[in-house]
Amino acid sequence: MDTEAGPGSLPHVPGAVRPVPEAEPGLVERWRSQGGELVELLTQVRERLGGIAAFRLGPAPTVLVTDPQAVQHVLARHPDRYVKRSHRARLLIGDGVLAATGTAWKRQRRLLQSQFTGTGMRRYEQRITEAARTTAARWSGYARTGQPLDVEREMRRFALDTIWRSLTGHPLDDGTERELATVAAVTAALPTLPADVTDAQDAVASDLARIDAVARHAIKAARSGSAGPDGPGLLHLLVDAATERPEYTDRLIRDELVTLLVAGHETTATTLTWLYLLLDRYPAGREEALAAGGAGSAQRRQAIQALVHETLRLYPSAWILPRHATEDDTLAGYTVEAGTDILVCPYLTHRDPQLWPDPEHFDPRRFITPDGRPTHPGAYFPFGIGPRACLGLQFALRESTVLLEHLLPAHTLAFDSTPTKTSYGMTVRPDGPTLATVAQPHT
Numbered sequence: 001m002d003t004e005a006g007p008g009s010l011p012h013v014p015g016a017v018r019p020v021p022e023a024e025p026g027l028v029e030r031w032r033s034q035g036g037e038l039v040e041l042l043t044q045v046r047e048r049l050g051g052i053a054a055f056r057l058g059p060a061p062t063v064l065v066t067d068p069q070a071v072q073h074v075l076a077r078h079p080d081r082y083v084k085r086s087h088r089a090r091l092l093i094g095d096g097v098l099a100a101t102g103t104a105w106k107r108q109r110r111l112l113q114s115q116f117t118g119t120g121m122r123r124y125e126q127r128i129t130e131a132a133r134t135t136a137a138r139w140s141g142y143a144r145t146g147q148p149l150d151v152e153r154e155m156r157r158f159a160l161d162t163i164w165r166s167l168t169g170h171p172l173d174d175g176t177e178r179e180l181a182t183v184a185a186v187t188a189a190l191p192t193l194p195a196d197v198t199d200a201q202d203a204v205a206s207d208l209a210r211i212d213a214v215a216r217h218a219i220k221a222a223r224s225g226s227a228g229p230d231g232p233g234l235l236h237l238l239v240d241a242a243t244e245r246p247e248y249t250d251r252l253i254r255d256e257l258v259t260l261l262v263a264g265h266e267t268t269a270t271t272l273t274w275l276y277l278l279l280d281r282y283p284a285g286r287e288e289a290l291a292a293g294g295a296g297s298a299q300r301r302q303a304i305q306a307l308v309h310e311t312l313r314l315y316p317s318a319w320i321l322p323r324h325a326t327e328d329d330t331l332a333g334y335t336v337e338a339g340t341d342i343l344v345c346p347y348l349t350h351r352d353p354q355l356w357p358d359p360e361h362f363d364p365r366r367f368i369t370p371d372g373r374p375t376h377p378g379a380y381f382p383f384g385i386g387p388r389a390c391l392g393l394q395f396a397l398r399e400s401t402v403l404l405e406h407l408l409p410a411h412t413l414a415f416d417s418t419p420t421k422t423s424y425g426m427t428v429r430p431d432g433p434t435l436a437t438v439a440q441p442h443t
């Protein structure tokens with residue numbers, strides 16, 4: 001039983017088990033008639049009913065979970081009772097580790113895990129640094145010519161370059177970048193595709209064919225032993241695995257490759273884009289990070305990581321984590337019936353004023369000062385928690401920090417204008433152009 005209560009947690013009443021409080025139908029109808037974003041409905045439901053609250057979009061209730069203890073219960077303590085369901089993304093990533101379930105998922109995750117922790121991560125250090133240097137050199141070029149850059153596109157390019165180098169051992173060339181733009185196009189289209197699987201497939205068939213062609217080419221190169229200038233990549237591990245494990249068919253290797261491209265670049269790219277937009281609003285963040293210590297010092301690194309964490313607090317790219325209850329359960333004193341859809345929402349937990357004072361304010365010191373933030377694992381979880389937590393957590397933090405170590409001291413950005421809207425799709429993204437001019441590097 002979960003008995004621990006922290007700030008922002010629901011008081012646990014031993015023995016009292018109640019139905020989850022449910023939003024009155026009028027609230028949902030008003031929201032629907034106004035054509036609002038899902039995030040607006042969730043915000044209202046949470047404000048009225050608290051950290052565990054139900055609402056109905058159809059005949060069955062959906063339960064919104066934002067209370068830290070309940071988040072931990074669902075994601076980390078009882079992942080067997082609250083499972084991921086086969087989702088839309090399967091169209092793009094097939095049986096890749098992000099969508100897989102059961103024993104297949106366990107096997108796939110085990111194989112990849114060693115690559116993304118400790119010694120495995122060291123293999124990517126050089127590749128991440130090379131990708132960061134390439135981006136910094138490009139920005140110096142923009143600074144010399146005065147040509148504006150598109151921050152979102154730059155960050156996408158960087159994140160795709162690091163993951164592509166890590167997968168194949170090759171830097172990202174212009175042709176591959178162009179072809180892989182279709183990955184982002186399909187990801188963005190997923191929530192709007194027809195409900196019928198065949199119709200949905202037809203709608204993105206030509207994009208999928210282009211993605212498959214890139215994957216086929218990369219798998220063939222890895223299989224032929226061509227390791228690329230940076231040595232063998234993760235794709236070589238998958239191809240090698242196929243020699244001993246028949247389940248690693250070309251199809252599954254393709255699915256893992258596309259999964260890592262999808263999971264590993266959009267999230268990091270949007271985080272870095274938000275970070276620059278937030279620095280535009282709060283320029284002291286950059287100055288404080290650079291004042292924290294000299295280049296390469298542990299203090300500078302810690303201060304830059306705090307910028308990344310504070311950005312992820314306000315804009316956790318995976319802003320909702322859907323689950324499905326497989327059995328009846330008691331969740332922090334409330335009954336949850338088997339078959340209930342659950343939405344865990346880091347975006348709302350991270351903006352709960354009971355947990356995060358002045359939550360809308362960008363303040364990286366929260367992640368530096370002792371006691372600057374709540375320590376409950378369910379209070380800050382941009383990478384998820386529990387067995388399905390992000391495989392690329394270390395990778396994402398490392399690539400973001402290394403890039404910022406290169407860019408922040410040397411370049412400042414002046415945005416032409418900043419997007420005023422936010423898009424809440426598969427990820428939470430700035431909605432609008434992010435054109436900016438780079439100031440001359442300091443010498």
Ligand code: HEM
Nearest residue numbers: 098263264267268271318321382383384388390391392396
């Ligand atoms: C700032 C960047 C990133 C964020 C915010 C992020 C966030 C997340 C979250 C929240 C989950 C869990 C989803 C759930 O519980 O439903 C997840 C899963 C995953 N992430 Fe990330 N991620 C990031 C970067 C990356 C990178 C760089 C990679 C790969 C190199 C990656 C690979 C994965 C994979 C493979 C999974 C699925 C794990 C599983 O289901 O076992 N992510 N990510």
